[in-house]
Amino acid sequence: MGIYEISLATVVGINVILALGLNLITGFCGQISLGHAAFYGIGAYTTALAAQSGVPGLVSLAAAMFAAAAIGVVVGLASLRVRHDFLAITTMGVGFLFLGIVRQEDRWLGGELGISAIPAFGLSKPGYLLFVLLLALLTAMLSGYINRSWMGFAFEAVADDEDTARVVGVDVAAYKLAAFSLGTALAGLAGGLYAYFTRFIVPDDFGFITSISILSMVAVGGIGSTTGVILGAGLLTLMPEFFRFISDYKLLVYGVLLFAVMRFAPEGLAGVGRSWLARWRLGRRAP
Amino acid sequence: MLFLELFAQGLIYGCMYATIAVGLTLVYSLLRILHVAHAGLFALGGYLGLLLTNATGSLILALPLAAAAVGVVGMAIYRFCYEPILHRPPYVALIASIGLFIALEEIFRLIFGPYGLTYAQAPLQETFAMGGMTIRRVEIVIVVGSVLILGILSWLSRHTRLGVAWRATVDDPQMAASFGISVLKVRYLNFFIGSALAAVAGVFISLLSNLVEPTMGGVPSYKALAIIVLGGLGNVTGTLCASLLLGVTEAFGTIYIGNFMDRDAIAFAFMIVVLMVRPQGLFGGR
Numbered sequence: 076m077g078i079y080e081i082s083l084a085t086v087v088g089i090n091v092i093l094a095l096g097l098n099l100i101t102g103f104c105g106q107i108s109l110g111h112a113a114f115y116g117i118g119a120y121t122t123a124l125a126a127q128s129g130v131p132g133l134v135s136l137a138a139a140m141f142a143a144a145a146i147g148v149v150v151g152l153a154s155l156r157v158r159h160d161f162l163a164i165t166t167m168g169v170g171f172l173f174l175g176i177v178r179q180e181d182r183w184l185g186g187e188l189g190i191s192a193i194p195a196f197g198l199s200k201p202g203y204l205l206f207v208l209l210l211a212l213l214t215a216m217l218s219g220y221i222n223r224s225w226m227g228f229a230f231e232a233v234a235d236d237e238d239t240a241r242v243v244g245v246d247v248a249a250y251k252l253a254a255f256s257l258g259t260a261l262a263g264l265a266g267g268l269y270a271y272f273t274r275f276i277v278p279d280d281f282g283f284i285t286s287i288s289i290l291s292m293v294a295v296g297g298i299g300s301t302t303g304v305i306l307g308a309g310l311l312t313l314m315p316e317f318f319r320f321i322s323d324y325k326l327l328v329y330g331v332l333l334f335a336v337m338r339f340a341p342e343g344l345a346g347v348g349r350s351w352l353a354r355w356r357l358g359r360r361a362p
Numbered sequence: 363m364l365f366l367e368l369f370a371q372g373l374i375y376g377c378m379y380a381t382i383a384v385g386l387t388l389v390y391s392l393l394r395i396l397h398v399a400h401a402g403l404f405a406l407g408g409y410l411g412l413l414l415t416n417a418t419g420s421l422i423l424a425l426p427l428a429a430a431a432v433g434v435v436g437m438a439i440y441r442f443c444y445e446p447i448l449h450r451p452p453y454v455a456l457i458a459s460i461g462l463f464i465a466l467e468e469i470f471r472l473i474f475g476p477y478g479l480t481y482a483q484a485p486l487q488e489t490f491a492m493g494g495m496t497i498r499r500v501e502i503v504i505v506v507g508s509v510l511i512l513g514i515l516s517w518l519s520r521h522t523r524l525g526v527a528w529r530a531t532v533d534d535p536q537m538a539a540s541f542g543i544s545v546l547k548v549r550y551l552n553f554f555i556g557s558a559l560a561a562v563a564g565v566f567i568s569l570l571s572n573l574v575e576p577t578m579g580g581v582p583s584y585k586a587l588a589i590i591v592l593g594g595l596g597n598v599t600g601t602l603c604a605s606l607l608l609g610v611t612e613a614f615g616t617i618y619i620g621n622f623m624d625r626d627a628i629a630f631a632f633m634i635v636v637l638m639v640r641p642q643g644l645f646g647g648r
Contacts, residue, residue: 107453153634157641160396160452164591165637167584168630175627283584287460294457327468333461338447341454 096261105234110170116281118266139267147259189277297345376609385556391596401583402466407561436557478575600645
């Protein structure tokens with residue numbers, strides 16, 4: 076693998092963690108978030124500041140997860156107050172609030188110019204790739220485990236109909252907060268990994284567009300499906316590279332694809348996969 | 363004097379926001395869709411208005427033409443984009459709409475170039491003094507125009523058969539249908555009027571800055587969402603008040619707390635604070 080492929084694979088790994096985090100909140104627990112990039116950003120900025128003041132790599136990644144999750148719980152508390160479309164717009168607001176504050180804060184966070192010269196993590200590029208992929212694998216396993224556990228079952232109940240869930244004794248508030256803290260901690264981790272990867276961050280890396288592209292990864296992959304979301308994150312990260320030959324039309328293709336998937340296959344890649352599998356089984360059973 | 367100037371500034375932006383957000387809230391109240399692509403139609407309106415004004419030399423002619431054309435595009439968007447996914451969960455339409463918006467922005471960029479267009483001879487730029495402030499004619503036109511258009515709409519919704527049908531459908535689509543109202547026609551009308559209003563706002567803003575550019579829909583796309591949420595999602599009166607309130611809050615905010623938040627952050631901080639106190643929006647019913 077050349078240096079280009081290694082970088083690309085690292086970004087895929089980071090995005091898989093990011094998208095699986097959002098899938099926990101939106102896919103499993105049904106709480107739509109349009110501001111996931113803010114937590115990604117909180118993680119990245121925390122890591123950048125920690126690394127610059129000489130904190131070791133693993134500790135600053137842990138700090139990133141903790142910082143993102145702390146704010147995530149606050150937004151989770153908001154989700155107890157506002158619901159559905161109101162929540163979607165509130166989380167979008169959180170994203171803009173984060174961006175607006177970071178942009179104006181130029182003493183510690185560097186304002187529009189961001190933070191540069193972030194110290195290295197201390198691994199070679201292939202080594203860092205393996206580290207990121209290992210974390211992505213762990214995240215995927217965690218996601219699969221949660222989905223099968225009692226917690227996943229409760230998440231599903233909350234996503235389906237939270238009033239009914241409450242009536243049958245599910246502690247809706249606790250599970251929503253759990254989903255938000257886990258999902259945003261993963262976003263923080265992804266942000267920390269990103270800061271160590273590029274070693275240079277600017278506010279616009281964590282804007283509304285980023286939130287939308289994370290949500291797109293989840294939606295295109297198939298909301299609520301771990302395998303689907305991993306595929307979606309991989310596909311949407313690599314797609315701009317596939318379309319390099321039409322670089323000027325890249326975003327147009329992206330927009331049209333997003334629309335087309337929702338219009339023609341709203342259950343995403345996972346849904347398409349399931350229906351193919353079902354048809355194949357049916358075909359085999361038929362004489 | 364600064365106070366008055368900021369207030370006037372807020373009022374002008376508030377009127378603009380209102381004209382955009384009313385269309386959005388109309389769509390939401392009828393279909394429960396967060397129609398992000400609405401801001402794409404706003405930009406389309408700006409482009410058409412400018413191109414038609416430059417071609418014909420008359421804004422009076424260009425404005426209604428642009429509005430009507432964008433209204434028809436809005437109907438087409440409903441028919442081909444939203445109608446087939448209405449029965450899906452709400453995030454499906456939301457993401458589809460975001461995709462559509464990105465595609466629209468890109469189409470403008472590819473056709474008209476990334477740097478935007480300006481009027482050959484920008485109309486309504488004469489200034490005059492009033493109450494110690496320098497005011498441009500276009501600013502008066504925006505305020506008076508928005509108030510007039512929204513006033514006429516509200517009158518029509520109360521005093522015509524179509525308006526009554528529209529209000530009945532918003533209230534209870536099934537009941538309205540059982541009384542023989544064509545829900546489909548009401549939806550088309552809804553998209554036509556909402557999109558035409560967005561186009562008018564687009565033309566207004568292009569006059570204000572003498573510029574249309576592919577990304578001009580970016581700010582309204584999310585700010586209009588904040589406004590309709592503030593107004594109580596689907597509540598037209600609430601949306602109007604929220605627009606003016608947000609315009610004024612932003613104008614004052616950028617002066618007094620602009621040091622540690624930018625304009626967008628102020629708008630959303632305001633929205634979040636309001637929602638935490640009143641989760642159903644400022645004017646939403648329980």
